[in-house]
Amino acid sequence: MLRGRDKELGEAARLLERARAGQSGVLVLRGEAGIGKSALLEELVRRARGVRVLRATAVEAETSLPFAGLQMVLRPVLDRLDTLPGVQAAALRGALGLADAAGTSRFLVGLAVLSLLSELAAQRPVLCLIDDAHWLDAASADALLFAARRLAADGVAMVFAARDAFDAPGLPELRLGGLDEAAAAEVLAQRFSTMASSVRDRVVREAGGNPLALIELPAGLSPEQRAGREAMPGALPATDRVVAGFGAQIDELPARARLAVLVAAAEGSGDLGTVLRAARALGGGVADLEAAEKAGLLRITGASIAFRHPLVRSAAYQRAPLGLRVAAHEALAAVVDAERRVWHLAAAATGPQEGIAALLEETAVAARGRGAMATAASILEQAALLSPDRAERARRTTLAARAAVAGGRTEQAAALAERAAELGGHSAGLALVRASVAFERGTPRGAAQVLADGAQTILRDDPGLALTMLTMAASNAWPAGEIDAVRRVARLAGSFAGPTARAIEALAGLADDDHANALPALTALVAQARTNPLDDALARIFVVGVALFLGDDEAVAELAAADVIRCRNEGLAGALPVTLHALAHAQLMAGRHRDAAATVAEAVDLARDTGQSHRIGQLTAITARIAAIEGGPEHGSDPVHRGLFHLTFGRYEQAFREIEGVSAVSAAPDLVEAAVRVEAADRAAGAHARFAAWAEAGRQPWAQAVALRCRALLGPAGEAGEHYAQAVRLHRRGGRPFERARTELLYGEWLRRARRRAEARSPLRSALEIFDRLGAAPWAGRARAELRATGESAPDGPPADALAALTPQELQVVRLAAAGVSNRDIAAQLFLSHRTVEYHLYKAYPKLGVASRQELARLV
Structure with missing residues (x-):
């Protein structure tokens, strides 16, 4: 019976009830060792009648085995992998080592886990429990957390029990604190009914409400101490006292039994056969394990060994002399599979060994192929530490840093990159890592120079990678306004042929306002990419960025x-x-x-x-x-958007102050309008000139129209009408309806002030219709007022939009469903479960007043 945990148990049990009702929930139980996390999970299992339970207890010995934790969770349901979409099933099989895993995406593995849990919950609710989640290997943690964040209408309850070392941002948490004094006293009274009250009070105080400490601290006392007739040991932190108590119990065992317990602790996974084979090599056997079992330190069930508590394992391993630990790992290395062998060899190493380092590197390559990038990073880091040669240590540390970046471990990558540099590493790979870290931290300034440095060192030896790095450098430097870096990258790109290199050079031309020569090169790159799609992901991102700049x-x-x-x-x-x-x-x-x-x-x-x-x-x-x-x-915080916000409400002074110092060409039209309104037109002339040159060279009709609008605002009043009229004609060729409506509004205002009220109505009607359609209520209000000032009535508001009632995710699902995409394909595209897709459609149909996909397609 759990004592003092009614509130925590109630919150956890509500996850079960939600799962039974077809909804999902996730919870992270946090607390120190011995606080009762595992006991709470056991109580949930007891209450899970009619619920499929998937559970695993992560172990420290397997933190470097890719997807070891996920294998434990999914082992009972691996026969259901065929129910998944083919690409997801292949990814999950590859991750679990059941099939070839070349190039598996770690996120695709997480999506496969989500789909599998959802498929299982279609039969009956699922309770997924992961105990000691802080020992999960990184690949398993990534996959399980990715799935956990996407559970919605699936009937799955997922609980992670962990210490603080487990990182699970964004998930709801429940921290288990110590039991209150009344509950702690009950626990002691149940186990130690004859304990003296003074001893009980001290145990309650020193245990700090930790249930394990409440049980183990008195167990480590003599009968005389429990009765209060002898002094108790000096105070220690509860966990340290518990570990010391376990250590004392281990010390009481015969030497061969202590060695057998050490082998079990070093093995870690609890495989009885493996432990016995290794123990026999050291002179131990079954009888020695039985002695430890009789002492209550571990349990043997079937083919498994389980320590009474993880802290028993910690005590057995940490208190053993180094020589015995080395011997235990060497014995284990001789009897385990190849994947585990390398880890026992590494644990047995007392100094650098190139042979073991090379084996670890091979293991990391295999982990990387299975999508376990973060795990590969840790393995490579260990390989580097065991490398006798300084250059090899730098190389492997750089590889570890690159894997850490790919695995989303930015801070680990930064530390590894620093270490590689201290070892003398100066490779292009290291430059890529440093630039990636800067970008992931949101501080990309300077990253372009780092990339250019790296590219310059390999221009001849690896021109393909050099151009990739220069492309990254240009992509970082241009939006950051690092003009000197742009010019340097362009000079280095000059030794390459092809449209990408010419585009990089064109960016340097733009830095000098040479729009006429630069923009055609950028336009050619975009046109070529539209005709011949690029294979390289970075090149595609670069081209999209160029198209964004071109407007x-x-x-x-x-x-x-x-x-x-x-x-x-x-x-x-x-x-x-x-x-x-x-x-x-x-x-x-x-x-x-x-x-x-x-x-x-x-x-x-x-x-x-x-x-x-x-x-x-x-x-x-x-x-x-x-x-x-x-x-x-x-x-x-962007001044351009703040400036537009002030323009929307006619606060022209504030708008002008926000935008005046912005150098981006896209800010020029807003600056011109604000400057004219505050009678500071001369202070916007330079920005307008740059925008007009950009628009003329880029040949985008909407941009040329906006340039004419700005010219109408800044130029002589007698010429404004022709500029506005020409701008409206260009706008009709398509693009940026908001800018078209602004031009038509200004034109209508100008015509009305010129007493050409009948002519003003047409552009004002068009502006009003567009503003209403965009939901731009303040702008629509201005257009409506202008239209009424011409003598024409205007409707008070836009017609209702049925889609406005949908949530963003419902809207995405509805768009895809209306296009004829199946629920399962929608789920795969949006990284959701198909049951969540069904739930979104179930919620969206009544909002839209439709009952079928055919009606949905007609409406959307």
Whole structure:
């Protein structure tokens, strides 16, 4: 019976009830060793009638075995892998070592785990329990956490029990504190009914409410001490006292039994056959393990050994002399499989050994192939430490850093890169790591120079990698405004042929305002990529960035949408945030605000789940611009969006102050309008000249129209009408409806002030219709007031939009369903379970007033 845990047990048990009702829930139970986490999990199992239970207890000895924890969780249901979509089943089989695993994506493995749990829950609710989750190997932790964050309407309850070392950001947590004095006294009274009250009070005080300490501290006392007739030992922290008590019990065993217990502790996984084979090699056997079992230190069940508590294992291993630990690992290395053998050899090593380091590197390569990048990083780090040669140590440390970056372990990568540099590493790979770390930390300034340094060292030996690094450098330097870095990268790119190199050189030309020569080269690169899709992911990202700069929204939409499809089909969740960001930008510029917000919401979730938190600020800039247009609450720190927000509400002084110092060419139109309103037109002339040159060279109709609008605002009043009229004609060729409506509003205002009220009505009607469609209420209010001032009545508001009632994820699901995509394919594309997709459609249909996919397709 659990004492003093009614509140905690109630909260955990509610997960079971939600699972029975078809909903999912996740909980991380946190607490120190012995606080009662495992006992709480056992109570949940007892209550799980009619529920499928999947459980695993992670062990320290397997933290470097890729997907060892996931194997334990899924072992009872591996026969159900055929129910998964083919690509997911293949990824999961590869991760678990059941099939070839070349190039497995770690996120695809997580999606496969999610799909499998959902499939199982379709039969009956699932309770998934992972005890000692802080010992999970990194690959298993990544996969299980990825699935946990996407459980919704699946009927799955997932609980992780862990100490503080387990990192699970974004998941609900329940911290187990110590039992209160009343509950602690009950525990003691049940186990030690004759204990003196003074001793009981001291045990309660020293145990700090830790249930294990409440049981083990008195057990380590003599009968005389428990009765209060002899003094108790000096005070120690509860856990240290418990470990010391376990150690004292181990010390009482015969020498061969102590050695057998050490072998079991060093083996770690609890395989009885392996422990016995190794123990026999050291002169031990079954009788020695039986002695430890009789002492209550471990239990033998069937073919398994389990320590009474993980702290018993810790005490057995930590208190053994080094020589015995080495002997235990050497004996184990001789009887285990190849994957575990290398770890026992490494644990037995008392100094650098190249043979073992090479074996570890081979193991890391295999782990990397299975998608276990973070695990590979740890293995390579160990290999580096065992490398006698300094150059090899630097090389392996650099490889570890690269694997850590790929595995989303930014801080580990940074520390490894620093260590590699101290060892004399100066490779291009190290430069890639340092630049990636800077970017992942959201501090990319200077990363371009690091990349250029690395590329310069390999221009002749590895030109392909050099150009890749220069492309990365240009992609970092240009948006950061590092003009000197752009020029240097362009000089290095001059030794290469092809449109990518010419585009990099063109960026340097733009830095000198040479739009006429630079933009055609960038345009050619985008056009070629649209005709001949690129295979290299980095090159595709670079081209999309170029299209964004050109203002070629159609190209951005086409290229980004194609890359999103590629990433979804291949399960590349880590690559999606940057591509979805570009797609959301294209949707925003096309006036599809709700779609853009839904795309951003997905990208933010993926960025958070894949360790790319620095991208969240870039992504939320899209929603900040939507809010600025629609007159929603002001948010974000970008001065361009804050300036537009003030423009929306006619606060021209504030808008001008925000935008005046911004150098980005895209800010020029807002600056011009604000400057004219505050009678400071001369202070916007330079920005307008740069924008006009960019628009003329780029040949985008919407940009040329906006340049004419700015010219109308800044130029003589007598010439404004022709500029506005020409701008409106260009806008009709398509692109950026919000900018078109702004031009038409200004033109209508100008015509009305010129007493040409009848002519003013047409552009004002068009502006009003667009502003209403975009949900830009403040702008629509201005257009409506202007239209009424011409003598024409205007409707009070836009017609209701049925899709407005949907959540961002419902909108994404509805769009795909209306396009004829099956629920399972929608689930795979959005990294959800198919039952969650069904749930979203179930919620969306009544909101939209439809009852079938056919009706949905007609509506959407």
